[in-house]
Amino acid sequence: xxxxxxxxxxxxxxxxxxxxxxxxxxxxxxxxxxxxxxxxxxxxxxxxxxxxxxxxxxxxxxxxxxxxxxxxxxxxxxxxxxxxxxxxxxxxxxxxxxxxxxxxxxxxxxxxxxxxxxxxxxxxxxxxxxxxxxxxxxxxxxxxxxxxxxxxxxxxxxxxxxxxxxxxxxxxxxxxxxxxxxxxxxxxxxxxxxxxxxxxxxxxxxxxxxxxxxxxxxxxxxxxxxxxxxxxxxxxxxxxxxxxxxxxxxxxxxxxxxxxxxxxxxxxxxxxxxxxxxxxx
Ligand code: OGA
Ligand code: MN
Numbered sequence: 001x002x003x004x005x006x007x008x009x010x011x012x013x014x015x016x017x018x019x020x021x022x023x024x025x026x027x028x029x030x031x032x033x034x035x036x037x038x039x040x041x042x043x044x045x046x047x048x049x050x051x052x053x054x055x056x057x058x059x060x061x062x063x064x065x066x067x068x069x070x071x072x073x074x075x076x077x078x079x080x081x082x083x084x085x086x087x088x089x090x091x092x093x094x095x096x097x098x099x100x101x102x103x104x105x106x107x108x109x110x111x112x113x114x115x116x117x118x119x120x121x122x123x124x125x126x127x128x129x130x131x132x133x134x135x136x137x138x139x140x141x142x143x144x145x146x147x148x149x150x151x152x153x154x155x156x157x158x159x160x161x162x163x164x165x166x167x168x169x170x171x172x173x174x175x176x177x178x179x180x181x182x183x184x185x186x187x188x189x190x191x192x193x194x195x196x197x198x199x200x201x202x203x204x205x206x207x208x209x210x211x212x213x214x215x216x217x218x219x220x221x222x223x224x225x226x227x228x229x230x231x232x233x234x235x236x237x238x239x240x241x242x243x244x245x246x247x248x249x250x251x252x253x254x255x256x257x258x259x260x261x262x263x264x265x266x267x268x269x270x271x272x273x274x275x276x277x278x279x280x281x
Pocket of ligand 2: 104256
């Protein structure tokens with residue numbers, strides 16, 4: 001029997017986990033394996049009103065894998081990164097505006113890192129209006145293709161770039177800004193990710209710029225159409241935040257975005273990222 005009480009939130013993505021508290025999550029040898037399995041099965045796990053403190057959040061995440069420390073220094077607890085548009089709390093806040101567009105984290109790493117395995121977000125302060133986080137399954141997106149599409153799309157490769165992500169929210173960058181974006185290497189990924197588990201998912205979202213060997217406009221139209229289908233209203237779980245909620249997503253098989261919220265909103269989320277160990281192939 002599973003150690004967790006789980007209720008599905010939609011047919012394709014998201015489940016609520018009941019009956020856990022921060023002590024149970026942070027205890028060594030506790031629920032890590034069960035949470036990873038539930039994440040594989042549901043894509044997104046919601047812990048309403050968990051009220052886990054930052055240090056306990058990091059301790060819990062260690063049971064899921066190695067923690068990303070590359071963005072440390074914005075918060076006193078190592079392994080915690082504040083997600084907020086408030087530049088007083090995060091000096092890199094401007095880049096976070098790209099979170100308003102559907103994406104998969106980590107498709108354009110600096111080195112040869114794999115996309116993150118899982119991301120944990122806890123709400124310190126939700127937005128007054130908007131600011132829900134929306135999720136759609138990239139596995140379900142693949143599964144819903146016709147047999148003909150599965151065949152046709154299975155061999156396509158897509159170039160991802162930071163520039164593509166950023167242009168969607170900043171279409172007319174200053175030359176210095178553009179140069180900063182372009183200093184990040186672009187990455188070519190297959191459109192269809194063949195996972196070690198045997199499952200397949202579509203690698204789509206803000207960073208996906210163009211399809212290799214295809215007319216630019218036609219390739220972009222294809223990527224946009226696939227993204228629209230993957231994120232159609234009936235396929236999305238939208239999390240409306242209350243302070244103290246914690247949500248985890250499987251970044252390998254889930255697309256996500258923030259619903260719009262005001263640029264001067266006090267919205268603040270604390271993120272911990274679990275590093276991935278599975279290349280996109
Ligand atoms: C992220 C992200 C969405 C949100 O932290 O990677 O996309 O709702 N966040 O803040
Ligand atoms: Mn993100």
